[in-house]
Amino acid sequence: MKVSELLRYCELHEWRGARSKATLRTNIKQLKALIGEEDIADLHYTRLKKLASDLETYGRKAAAPATVKRKLDTLSNALTIATRMTNDDGSPVLKAKPTFPTFEINNIQERTISDAELADMFEVIAARREAEPHRDWTRFDAFMRFLLATACRRGEALRVWSGHIEQRDARHFVIFERYTTKSKKPRIVPLSAEIVRLLPALRLQAGNGPLFPFTASVLWGMWKAVRQDMAGRGHDFSLVRYHSTRHTTLTKAMKRYPIALVSKLAGHASIQITADRYGHLSADDLVGMVDEIAA
Numbered sequence: 419m420k421v422s423e424l425l426r427y428c429e430l431h432e433w434r435g436a437r438s439k440a441t442l443r444t445n446i447k448q449l450k451a452l453i454g455e456e457d458i459a460d461l462h463y464t465r466l467k468k469l470a471s472d473l474e475t476y477g478r479k480a481a482a483p484a485t486v487k488r489k490l491d492t493l494s495n496a497l498t499i500a501t502r503m504t505n506d507d508g509s510p511v512l513k514a515k516p517t518f519p520t521f522e523i524n525n526i527q528e529r530t531i532s533d534a535e536l537a538d539m540f541e542v543i544a545a546r547r548e549a550e551p552h553r554d555w556t557r558f559d560a561f562m563r564f565l566l567a568t569a570c571r572r573g574e575a576l577r578v579w580s581g582h583i584e585q586r587d588a589r590h591f592v593i594f595e596r597y598t599t600k601s602k603k604p605r606i607v608p609l610s611a612e613i614v615r616l617l618p619a620l621r622l623q624a625g626n627g628p629l630f631p632f633t634a635s636v637l638w639g640m641w642k643a644v645r646q647d648m649a650g651r652g653h654d655f656s657l658v659r660y661h662s663t664r665h666t667t668l669t670k671a672m673k674r675y676p677i678a679l680v681s682k683l684a685g686h687a688s689i690q691i692t693a694d695r696y697g698h699l700s701a702d703d704l705v706g707m708v709d710e711i712a713a
Contacts, residue, residue: 419500419511421461421493422454428496440634445492448476458500463517466490470519483521494518529657530666535648536566542647546640554632557623558640560616561630565663567610568592569671569683572637572660578629580621583609590614594685605685672696673703 425446433442452472453461473486481489500512531539540559547555564575574594582593584606590613594605609617620629632640641660648655664684671680681692 419458420454421456421458421496422450424458424496424500425449425454425492428499432499441488442492445489448473448489449493452476458497458512461497461516463519466493466516467519469493470521487521490518528665529659529662530669531658531662535653535655536666538651538653539644539648542644542651546643546647553640555640557620557630558632560613560620561632562663563616564613564630565660566667567613568607569664569667570594570607570685571664576628576630576632579627580624580629583617583621590617603685603687607683668696 429442429446453465453469456465470486470490473489474481474483494515497512497515501510501515503511505511539562543555543559543562546553547559561575564570564578565572568575570592578592578594582595584591584593590609591606592609594607596602596604624631637660645655645658648658668680668684671683677692677696678689680696681689684692686692686695
């Protein structure tokens with residue numbers, strides 16, 4: 419079976435309910451272009467290592483290791499499916515999946531956004547709203563405030579609909595459903611008063627759709643504009659991403675609340691993940707105490 423045939427089968431029959439379909443289609447397109455006519459039985463570690471190198475340089479600019487890994491993961495998942503498939507004579511389509519190359523990926527975001535930067539950022543967004551009324555900067559403003567208030571990931575926020583907002587007595591909660599989170603576990607987070615005030619307008623605009631109906635390309639374009647305007651105000655936002663809002667909120671929480679509560683807010687699969695990711699903050703907080711003891 420050719421790689422292109424396997425990918426086509428998986429796209430039609432195995433991955434129809436997959437999330438991030440645009441990304442999946444891009445991965446498939448590149449894999450087909452590079453190895454589509456090769457037989458899946460001929461793939462081996464050395465060939466896959468070469469493929470990883472080709473994927474890194476495919477396109478107008480070099481791809482990051484994490485991007486290459488996601489594309490190889492698409493092929494890996496397809497080959498796993500092939501090992502469960504049989505030919506007309508009952509023989510396996512693929513007897514065993516080859517070993518894939520590994521990657522050293524450091525995707526930890528250390529950059530937080532200061533209170534002064536946040537104030538300027540929302541001023542920048544407000545200015546854009548006046549200058550570009552044809553773009554939905556009002557909802558973008560609400561989107562950024564939602565990310566900061568809930569410490570959720572960008573993809574989680576984009577999958578929130580009106581029905582995911584629940585009121586219990588005087589408090590409102592957002593429900594991040596099972597399998598829409600990175601841990602694949604549901605998470606319920608109380609909403610701040612600021613977000614609750616924005617809800618009526620967001621719900622009215624959303625109708626029967628998501629509260630934040632942005633595509634990845636639109637969000638990227640708007641974020642580039644924010645970075646540009648922030649640079650004009652003297653702020654280096656080159657390393658600030660949407661995920662930085664989550665890191666900012668969790669970093670603040672870690673300085674004030676028990677790690678168990680922070681872990682629950684983060685939606686980490688275990689408290690150990692929170693400790694490994696934010697444990698250095700606790701050590702930093704000991705500095706003043708140690709100095710006082712030694713004095």
